[in-house]
Amino acid sequence: MGTGEGGHGKPADKADKLGRPTSRDVARLAGVSHTAVSFVFNDRAEGNLSAATQERIRQAAARLGYRPDPVARGLRRRRTAVIGLVTDEIASSPFAGRLLRGAMETAWDSGHLVLTVDSGGDPAKEDAAVAELLDRRVDGIIYAAMSLRRVRVPEGLHRTRSVLANCLAEDDSLPAVIPAERAGGRTAARLLLDEGHRRVAMVGGQDDMASVERLRGFRDAVRAKGIIVPKEWVLRTGGEISGGYEGALRMLDGVPADRRPTGVFCYNDRVAAGVLHAAARLGIAVPGDLSVVGYDDQEHMAEFLAPPLTTVALPHRAMGEAVARLLLEAIETGRTPPATTRRLAGPVISRASVGPAQVGPAPTP
Numbered sequence: 001m002g003t004g005e006g007g008h009g010k011p012a013d014k015a016d017k018l019g020r021p022t023s024r025d026v027a028r029l030a031g032v033s034h035t036a037v038s039f040v041f042n043d044r045a046e047g048n049l050s051a052a053t054q055e056r057i058r059q060a061a062a063r064l065g066y067r068p069d070p071v072a073r074g075l076r077r078r079r080t081a082v083i084g085l086v087t088d089e090i091a092s093s094p095f096a097g098r099l100l101r102g103a104m105e106t107a108w109d110s111g112h113l114v115l116t117v118d119s120g121g122d123p124a125k126e127d128a129a130v131a132e133l134l135d136r137r138v139d140g141i142i143y144a145a146m147s148l149r150r151v152r153v154p155e156g157l158h159r160t161r162s163v164l165a166n167c168l169a170e171d172d173s174l175p176a177v178i179p180a181e182r183a184g185g186r187t188a189a190r191l192l193l194d195e196g197h198r199r200v201a202m203v204g205g206q207d208d209m210a211s212v213e214r215l216r217g218f219r220d221a222v223r224a225k226g227i228i229v230p231k232e233w234v235l236r237t238g239g240e241i242s243g244g245y246e247g248a249l250r251m252l253d254g255v256p257a258d259r260r261p262t263g264v265f266c267y268n269d270r271v272a273a274g275v276l277h278a279a280a281r282l283g284i285a286v287p288g289d290l291s292v293v294g295y296d297d298q299e300h301m302a303e304f305l306a307p308p309l310t311t312v313a314l315p316h317r318a319m320g321e322a323v324a325r326l327l328l329e330a331i332e333t334g335r336t337p338p339a340t341t342r343r344l345a346g347p348v349i350s351r352a353s354v355g356p357a358q359v360g361p362a363p364t365p
Contacts, residue, residue, distance in 0.1 A: 021064040030060035037061075041068045082113045083327060084133035086154065087144040088121040096146055099165060102320025103142060110328050112139070126154040134159060140327045143167070144320075148178060148210045161330045163337060165323040166316075173339055177323045180343035181210050184312045185217020185265075187348060188293045191310060192263035193225055196357035197291060199260070201233035203247040203275060204267025211236070211267060214295065218265055233261055237271070244274025252282055252290075262290060262357045269294040269302045272309055276353070280306075287355030297349045308351035315344040 023037045030037070032053060039045045040057045049057075060066075085103060089096065104114045115138065117129040126143075133141055134156055141160055145151055145167035153169045164176035192200050202218050205211030215234070222229055233251060237243030244266055252260050266272035272294035276286060284290050286307055294302060297313035322344060330337045 021066045023066070023068070025064055026057060026061045026066050029064060030057045032057060079139050079331070080137050081111055082115055082136070082138045083107055083324070083331075084130075084136075084138040084141040085114050085116045085144060086119060086126055086129045086133070086141060087116070087146065088119055088126075089146040096316075098316035099144060099146075099320040102317040102322075103144075103165070103324040104320075106321045106324035107328065112328065114142075114324075123152060123154070127156065130154045130156040139331045142323050142327060143174075144323075147208070148181065149208065161327060161336060163323050163327045163330075165319050168341065169339075172341075175326060175337045175339050175341070177319050177326065177342045177344065179210075179314055179319070180345045181213035182217040182220070183343070183345050184295065184314075185214035185219075186221045187217070187345075188214070188265045188295060188312050189218045189221035191293050191312075191348065191354055192265065192291055193221060193227075195263070195291060195354060197261075197263035198225070198227055198357065200227070200229060200263045200265065201235070201251060201261040202229075202265045202267070203235050203237060203251070204239060204243055204271030205236050206238055207236075214267060239268055239270060241270050241274040241277070244271035245278045246274070247271075248275040248278035249282075252278065252284060257289065263293070263354075264290065265293045266295065268296045269298040269305075269309060269311055272311070272353075273301065273305055276305055276307075276309075287353055289358065291354040291357075293354060297346075302349070303351065305353075307353050310351045310354045311349050313346045313349050315346045318344050 023041070024034050027034045027037045036049055036053065037057055039048050040054055045054050085100070087096065100116065107114050115133065115136070117133070119125040119129055130141065138160070141157060141162045142165055143151070143154060143157060143162060144165035148166055149168075150170050151164070151167045153171075153174060158173065162174055164174050166178055168176050168178065189200065200222060202215060205215060219229075235247040235250065237247040248264070264275055266275055272292050275292050279286050279290055279292075286292055292309065294309045294311035295314075296302070297311045302309040302311050322342065326337055326342075
């Protein structure tokens with residue numbers, strides 16, 4: 001018989017006192033020592049207890065509704081089974097929920113809770129949030145930005161295991177999981193090129209990291225086909241519906257069909273909504289006369305446009321899952337994750353805004 005299998009006291013069908021059942025209640029019901037119960041719920045049963053005794057203890061715990069005290073277990077293992085997540089714009093971003101759900105569900109599957117703090121983009125609040133999480137002895141921290149950019153790392157983040165989501169540290173000092181924006185730009189352009197479009201344009205974007213990378217990907221794809229895109233067909237008009245509308249009017253209004261683009265890649269879905277609105281005003285059919293590709297797959301928007309928008313989705317949920325797995329692995333192994341960057345591709349969401357090219361060869365220089 002393994003260590004601690006001896007019975008102590010009279011078994012009972014329920015806890016001896018009101019409130020949460022204890023490990024001693026489980027021991028009495030199973031007819032074993034308190035040490036035996038401790039072995040089972042602290043992963044030390046193998047080699048100390050027989051399989052039958054382990055099963056008897058687990059059945060007694062289930063009968064009583066006993067759950068080990070996570071705080072006590074955490075103190076023994078020097079862990080709390082809680083990870084922190086600090087972010088800048090949870091309330092205002094349409095994508096935040098996906099990232100948070102991915103991180104929270106992945107953490108939950110590994111027995112961890114996620115304690116979330118929204119700083120509102122205030123650096124002082126971020127520093128205070130990290131300090132508070134460290135005081136609570138969280139096992140690690142995820143710092144997430146809701147727009148891709150380089151960030152000032154909050155003070156204190158280097159004092160624990162930390163991973164960045166959708167952003168990069170200014171000094172590249174921490175591991176990060178971000179979207180593969182350049183690859184996404186290539187994918188979006190190929191959706192048009194594969195339908196025979198050679199007169200292609202890009203509308204929207206600014207000088208931010210995502211805009212620059214998506215445009216690079218777009219240029220990669222058209223260059224591979226030997227296509228030269230006129231300068232006036234690459235319009236940096238921002239990221240809102242108004243920018244897409246104004247940019248589309250500039251390219252399409254009053255221009256003969258054989259001199260205008262037949263396919264447009266838009267910086268995001270809001271810009272695409274503006275392009276679709278302009279096309280409707282000008283009597284240009286989508287996708288019959290003009291194919292439109294968006295980016296982001298913005299919830300409650302992209303699928304409800306007319307026509308429903310073909311788009312490249314941002315992998316927010318996958319980023320949340322990946323960043324949580326990276327942090328949990330570091331916690332489990334006790335190692336600091338290397339300061340590398342992982343880029344995740346987003347899937348294509350095919351709807352009805354892209355069709356075969358109808359007119360015009362590629363533009364000439």
